[in-house]
Amino acid sequence: xxxxxxxxxxxxxxxxxxxxxxxxxxxxxxxxxxxxxxxxxxxxxxxxxxxxxxxxxxxxxxxxxxxxxxxxxxxxxxxxxxxxxxxxxxxxxxxxxxxxxxxxxxxxxxxxxxxxxxxxxxxxxxxxxxxxxxxxxxxxxxxxxxxxxxxxxxxxxxxxxxxxxxxxxxxxxxxxxxxxxxxxxxxxxxxxxxxxxxxxxxxxxxxxxxxxxxxxxxxxxxxxxxxxxxxxxxxxxxxxxxxxxxxxxxxxxxxxxxxxxxxxxxxxxxxxxxxxxxxxxxxxxxxxxxxxxxxxxxxxxxxxxxxxxxxxxxxxxxxxxxxxxxxxxxxxxxxxxxxxxxxxxxxxxxxxxxxxxxxxxxxxxxxxxxxxxxxxxxxxxxxxxxxxxxxxxxxxxxxxxxxxxxxxxxxxxxxxxxxxxxxxxxxxxxxxxxxxxxxxxxxxxxxxxxxxxxxxxxxxxxxxxxxxxxxxxxxxxxxxxxxxxxxxxxxxxxxxxxxxxxxxxxxxxxxxxxxxxxxxxxxxxxxxxxxxxxxxxxxxxxxxxxxxxxxxxxxxxxxxxxxxxxxxxx
Amino acid sequence: xxxxxxxxxxxxxxxxxxxxxxxxxxxxxxxxxxxxxxxxxxxxxxxxxxxxxxxxxxxxxxxxxxxxxxxxxxxxxxxxxxxxxxxxxxxxxxxxxxxxxxxxxxxxxxxxxxxxxxxxxxxxxxxxxxxxxxxxxxxxxxxxxxxxxxxxxxxxxxxxxxxxxxxxxxxxxxxxxxxxxxxxxxxxxxxxxxxxxxxxxxxxxxxxxxxxxxxxxxxxxxxxxxxxxxxxxxxxxxxxxxxxxxxxxxxxxxxxxxxxxxxxxxxxx
Numbered sequence: 001x002x003x004x005x006x007x008x009x010x011x012x013x014x015x016x017x018x019x020x021x022x023x024x025x026x027x028x029x030x031x032x033x034x035x036x037x038x039x040x041x042x043x044x045x046x047x048x049x050x051x052x053x054x055x056x057x058x059x060x061x062x063x064x065x066x067x068x069x070x071x072x073x074x075x076x077x078x079x080x081x082x083x084x085x086x087x088x089x090x091x092x093x094x095x096x097x098x099x100x101x102x103x104x105x106x107x108x109x110x111x112x113x114x115x116x117x118x119x120x121x122x123x124x125x126x127x128x129x130x131x132x133x134x135x136x137x138x139x140x141x142x143x144x145x146x147x148x149x150x151x152x153x154x155x156x157x158x159x160x161x162x163x164x165x166x167x168x169x170x171x172x173x174x175x176x177x178x179x180x181x182x183x184x185x186x187x188x189x190x191x192x193x194x195x196x197x198x199x200x201x202x203x204x205x206x207x208x209x210x211x212x213x214x215x216x217x218x219x220x221x222x223x224x225x226x227x228x229x230x231x232x233x234x235x236x237x238x239x240x241x242x243x244x245x246x247x248x249x250x251x252x253x254x255x256x257x258x259x260x261x262x263x264x265x266x267x268x269x270x271x272x273x274x275x276x277x278x279x280x281x282x283x284x285x286x287x288x289x290x291x292x293x294x295x296x297x298x299x300x301x302x303x304x305x306x307x308x309x310x311x312x313x314x315x316x317x318x319x320x321x322x323x324x325x326x327x328x329x330x331x332x333x334x335x336x337x338x339x340x341x342x343x344x345x346x347x348x349x350x351x352x353x354x355x356x357x358x359x360x361x362x363x364x365x366x367x368x369x370x371x372x373x374x375x376x377x378x379x380x381x382x383x384x385x386x387x388x389x390x391x392x393x394x395x396x397x398x399x400x401x402x403x404x405x406x407x408x409x410x411x412x413x414x415x416x417x418x419x420x421x422x423x424x425x426x427x428x429x430x431x432x433x434x435x436x437x438x439x440x441x442x443x444x445x446x447x448x449x450x451x452x453x454x455x456x457x458x459x460x461x462x463x464x465x466x467x468x469x470x471x472x473x474x475x476x477x478x479x480x481x482x483x484x485x486x487x488x489x490x491x492x493x494x495x496x497x498x499x500x501x502x503x504x505x506x507x508x509x510x511x512x513x514x515x516x517x518x519x520x521x522x523x524x525x526x527x528x529x530x531x532x533x534x535x536x537x538x539x540x541x542x543x544x545x546x547x548x549x550x551x552x553x554x555x556x557x558x559x560x561x562x563x564x565x566x567x568x569x570x
Numbered sequence: 571x572x573x574x575x576x577x578x579x580x581x582x583x584x585x586x587x588x589x590x591x592x593x594x595x596x597x598x599x600x601x602x603x604x605x606x607x608x609x610x611x612x613x614x615x616x617x618x619x620x621x622x623x624x625x626x627x628x629x630x631x632x633x634x635x636x637x638x639x640x641x642x643x644x645x646x647x648x649x650x651x652x653x654x655x656x657x658x659x660x661x662x663x664x665x666x667x668x669x670x671x672x673x674x675x676x677x678x679x680x681x682x683x684x685x686x687x688x689x690x691x692x693x694x695x696x697x698x699x700x701x702x703x704x705x706x707x708x709x710x711x712x713x714x715x716x717x718x719x720x721x722x723x724x725x726x727x728x729x730x731x732x733x734x735x736x737x738x739x740x741x742x743x744x745x746x747x748x749x750x751x752x753x754x755x756x757x758x759x760x761x762x763x764x765x766x767x768x769x770x771x772x773x774x775x776x777x778x779x780x781x782x783x784x785x786x787x788x789x790x791x792x793x794x795x796x797x798x799x800x801x802x803x804x805x806x807x808x809x810x811x812x813x814x815x816x817x818x819x820x821x822x823x824x825x826x827x828x829x830x831x832x833x834x835x836x837x838x839x
Contacts, residue, residue, distance in 0.1 A: 195786075199808055245632040253626075290762070290801045294750040300662065303654045310650070317615060324619060396619065403612045407605065415600035417657035419750075429596050474623040479639050486643050505666045510805055515674050520662045528651035532644055 034516075035113040042114035043518040048534055049110045051496050053103035055489060055538045057181075059235055060100050061174045062228025063093045064145075066236065066266055068167035075160050085259050089236050090149050091549035092542070097145060099541060101138075115516075118507045126184045128208050137177045144170040175225070182221045183212030188508045189499065190216040190288045199511050215288045219281040220499075226273040231488055233267025238485030238539070239546040241478040246551075254471035260481050261326060265456075267484070268319055272452060275312070275445040278495075285502065289509070292502055297438075298419035300521040304498050306412055307524060311491045313406035316448045318484050320402065323459050324395055325477040332466030336391040339382030342454060343389055343397045345374060350405055350447045357439030375450060379457075391458045398451040405451075409444040411435040417524075489538060493531035573620050581613020669745055669809075739821025742814050746806060754825065762801060764790040767830035770823045779819035781835070783807040788835040797838070 037045040067086045074082025112119045123130050148166050155163035192214045194202050203211070240260035247253045286293040295301060327333050352374060360366040413419065413436040414426040428436055503509045505519040513519075588605040627635055743749065749758025753765040769778065773788070781788045785802035796802070806815065 195804060199805075242636075245627065245636065248628075287799070289803045289805065291747065291750065291803050294747075294762070299747075299750065300657050303651075303657070306654055307651050317611075321615070321618065328623070396616075399615055399619065400612070403608060403615065406611075407608045410604060410608070411601065415598065415604075415655055417655040426598055426600070428598075428601065432595065432597060475626050476618075476621075476624040479635075482636065482639065483643065486647075490647060505670060510808060513670055513673050515670055515677050517663075519670070520659045520666055521657060522659060523656040524654055525652040525656055529648055532647045535647075536644065 034116055037110075037114065041518055042516060044530060045110055046107075046114050047497070047500070048530060049103060049107045051493055051531075051534045052538060053100065053107045054496060055492065055534070056096055056100040056103055058224070058228045058231050058492065059542070060093055060097050061178050061224075062230075062232035062270075063089055063096075063236070064148075064167065064171050064174050065225075065229050066232040066263075067093070068164060068171055069266060070262065071167060072164055075164060081255060081258055082262070084255070085236070085262060087149075087152055088259075088550055089232075089239070090152070092239065092545050094145060094149055095545040095549055096542065097142070099545075115507065115514075118512060118514075121512070122184070122508070125203075125211065126187075126208065129180055129184060129212070133180050134177070137173055137180060141170065141173045141177060144173055178224060178228075179217075179221050180212075182217055182224065183214075186217040186220045187211050187214050189502055190214045190285065191508055191511050193510075203511060216281060216284050219277065219284045223274070223277040223281045226270045226277055227492070228270075230267045230270030230274060231492065233263045233265075233270060234485045234488040235542060236263035237267060237481040239263075239542070239550070241481035242543060242546060243550060244478050250471050257471045257473050260473075260477070264319070264322055264481065264484065267488075268452065268456065271315070271319070271488075272449050275449065279442065279445075294419065295502065295504070296498070298413065300418055301498055301501060302412060302419060303417055303524045304494065304501075304527070306410065307528070308491065308494055308498075309406070309409040311487055311494065313402075313409060313448075315484065315487045315491065316452060317399070317402060317406075318480050318487065320395070320398065320452060320455050322477055322480045322484070323455050325474045325480065327391070327395070327459060327462055328474060329469045329472045330462050330466040331469060333391065333462045336458065336462045336465055337388035338391055338394055338458060338461070339378055339385050340387040340389050341378040341382050341385055343394050345378050346394070346397055346401050346451060346454065349374065349450055350401060350408070350443060353443035353446050354408075354434070354440050357443050358434065358437070361439060362442070371446075378454075391462060394458060395455055398455055402448055402451050405444040405447040408435055408440050409448075411440075485539065486535060489535045490531055493534050494527070497527050497531065574617055577613045577617045577620070581610050581616075584612070585609035665745055668741070672811075735817050736821050736824070738814060739817035739819070742810060742818040743821065746809065746818075751802070762796070764793060764833045765830055766822060766832055767825050767827040768832035769835075770826040771828060772832060773823075773835055775816075775819045775823040777835075778822050779815055782810075782815055782819060784839065787837070787839050789838050790833040790835055792833050 034042065036042065040048065067089050070082045070089070071086040074080065074086065108119075144166065148163070148170050151163055151166065155166075191199065191203060192206060192210050193199050237260050240256045240263055244253055244256035244260065247256055282293075282296070297305060353371060356367050356370045360370070411428070413428055413433065414422045416422050416426050427433075434440060501521055503514075504521075505514055506512060507514045585606040588609055589602045592602045592605055743754070748754075751759060751763035753759030754767060759765060773781065777788070783806065785800065785804050786797070789797040810818070
């Protein structure tokens with residue numbers, strides 16, 4: 001298994017380097033005509049391969065953060081389960097590392113075949129990144145990843161700190177890769193510009209660093225970091241669900257039940273930040289060119305954002321449903337109570353936030369002056385209020401509030417594909433249009449996050465007061481874990497499409513036009529079909545990788561090394 | 571089963587009440603459907619919360635359950651987005667076609683197409699000349715071309731040309747999607763930019779052109795925040811050629827409807 005995995009990875013690295021070299025050679029050629037991809041067309045062909053590559057890359061960049069946190073928790077708590085979780089996910093990551101290289105190489109080939117002129121000029125723009133930095137960091141990541149996996153059993157006990165440090169170093173390289181590659185990616189959306197100079201002239205004179213450090217580079221990187229952590233967690237949760245379903249013994253079920261729980265809570269940590277870093281990214285994009293804003297929210301992409309609202313609403317409902325199911329298998333959970341201020345704040349929060357956001361729109365700090373004391377009041381003042389409510393009641397109230405927040409999030413200005421020429425009979429009437437405003441949407445997001453945080457606090461309190469019966473979780477929880485992995489992957493696909501479509505009819509916004517006949521906004525229905533297909537392919541490969549990497553270790557755990565039969569008898 | 575019917579019934583009642591309220595407030599039908607669906611989702615959530623635990627499955631049974639669950643998720647994720655209103659790309663294709671027309675012609679492919687078109691035109695001319703020669707040789711004179719020999723334009727042609735110029739301006743208004751932020755003739759605009767029906771009275775054509783080319787050159791009264799943030803993109807001089815921008819400015823300059831309160835522009839830079 002190790003040999004196969006080693007060989008595969010070496011082959012992939014070699015393949016990637018060949019691709020990089022071929023690309024450089026190809027970049028020297030000019031006037032090459034493009035290939036016509038049958039059935040999908042060129043743009044969809046690039047989209048499918050690029051999105052697949054991004055999903056694998058997101059996992060292999062996000063999982064190491066997740067893994068090191070898990071390993072460190074295991075070391076700190078002296079709980080071997082965390083260590084096992086970290087090691088198992090590392091094995092899966094190593095296999096998916098090869099897939100990242102394969103899809104990366106394929107992506108370059110397809111891009112070169114479909115858009116030869118743009119690709120060559122783009123590679124020339126970022127020659128240092130594509131020819132030096134990225135390959136060097138990729139090789140460093142490969143070496144560190146393997147060193148990290150193979151020193152696991154060597155650097156244990158007193159040397160565990162050394163192993164964790166190696167993991168941290170691996171993460172630093174992963175972060176560097178993410179920041180480096182996000183340079184060209186974000187450049188396509190927001191190429192740097194200056195007043196009084198034409199965009200072409202400015203870019204011709206700009207340094208590589210100026211091009212990398214464009215306006216959406218940092219927000220995109222932040223959004224992708226927490227997104228990758230969340231994504232790594234959700235995928236690990238799905239792996240745990242599959243392993244739980246395939247488990248033969250109660251001991252295995254207990255472990256994979258715990259693994260699902262640990263993975264989801266790490267994922268939730270990343271997910272709670274996602275809406276805010278996403279908002280920051282959108283804010284910076286709109287600040288760069290305000291025409292992005294109506295294009296996203298009121299025009300061609302408005303229904304894409306409606307779909308985003310549906311999926312994120314379902315994601316939050318599923319996260320909280322999982323914690324509800326987890327709570328059910330804790331003995332003594334019925335006795336847990338919380339101050340009555342908690343449900344009061346839950347009920348008040350959505351309208352209060354909508355009022356505050358309408359009055360003091362971000363980045364006005366006055367909004368915090370009102371909202372922060374309200375949000376923390378149950379935790380600070382709760383001890384002085386004698387009345388309490390059971391945890392279960394608070395969670396149920398939380399679900400009602402989440403549904404209301406979803407309703408606010410999903411209420412658009414009009415159910416039309418584009419805001420242009422929107423007939424009056426499709427619009428929200430005056431007096432109700434506040435529901436479609438950005439302050440209302442942000443309030444809905446804040447409320448969803450707040451309810452999840454309250455549930456997390458309640459869950460922690462319940463764990464402290466009760467006993468968790470690992471392996472006894474409602475079997476429905478495994479389907480929730482699968483659903484979370486599917487939904488998070490699907491949302492990544494959807495938002496990836498949105499980010500790319502924001503360039504409108506440009507390859508690089510306002511700099512390089514896409515002269516192909518495919519430079520238009522596809523329908524949501526068409527996009528959803530491809531996003532679903534990409535999600536299925538990705539999850540199928542991950543599932544196979546998990547099966548290959550983990551089933552053998554489960555069998556090994558089930559049948560301990562060495563034989564029970566005396567050697568002499570053999 | 572009691573739990574299911576109770577919660578479902580409650581969901582239907584809540585949904586019905588929401589629809590009634592939305593209807594009484596004259597919210598469009600699609601919003602009424604949205605609220606009804608959310609109340610049904612709420613009922614489903616509460617059915618699940620109080621549902622009996624699902625027994626542990628193993629082997630083939632769990633595999634079948636996972637496959638069925640996947641089929642359900644995939645069906646919903648493909649069918650769900652298809653139920654939402656779909657943007658018709660054909661509208662955008664026409665717009666983009668016009669925007670990229672010049673560039674496409676200049677590109678290698680465009681050049682090739684142009685060469686083919688030129689060759690075809692030459693071929694047609696040759697045929698016309700042949701016909702003319704044949705005509706000269708015969709009894710009836712053949713007229714191959716109606717093209718005037720002089721470059722002078724008749725008054726009718728000049729008027730048509732001015733009309734075309736205005737059409738270019740109006741077309742640029744549509745192509746550059748100015749209506750997304752500005753209201754004109756009662757259409758478009760989301761309060762992001764000032765209403766422009768009286769702009770021709772307040773600014774000259776040259777000043778309008780200056781504002782389009784350099785959005786910081788004028789600030790509309792009451793739009794200080796927007797002006798400071800630079801909401802109007804500073805990109806139009808790169809997206810339009812000078813003639814197109816001039817046409818847009820000239821077209822906007824014809825709007826002199828004093829009954830509309832177009833905010834007063836203040837000269838800045």
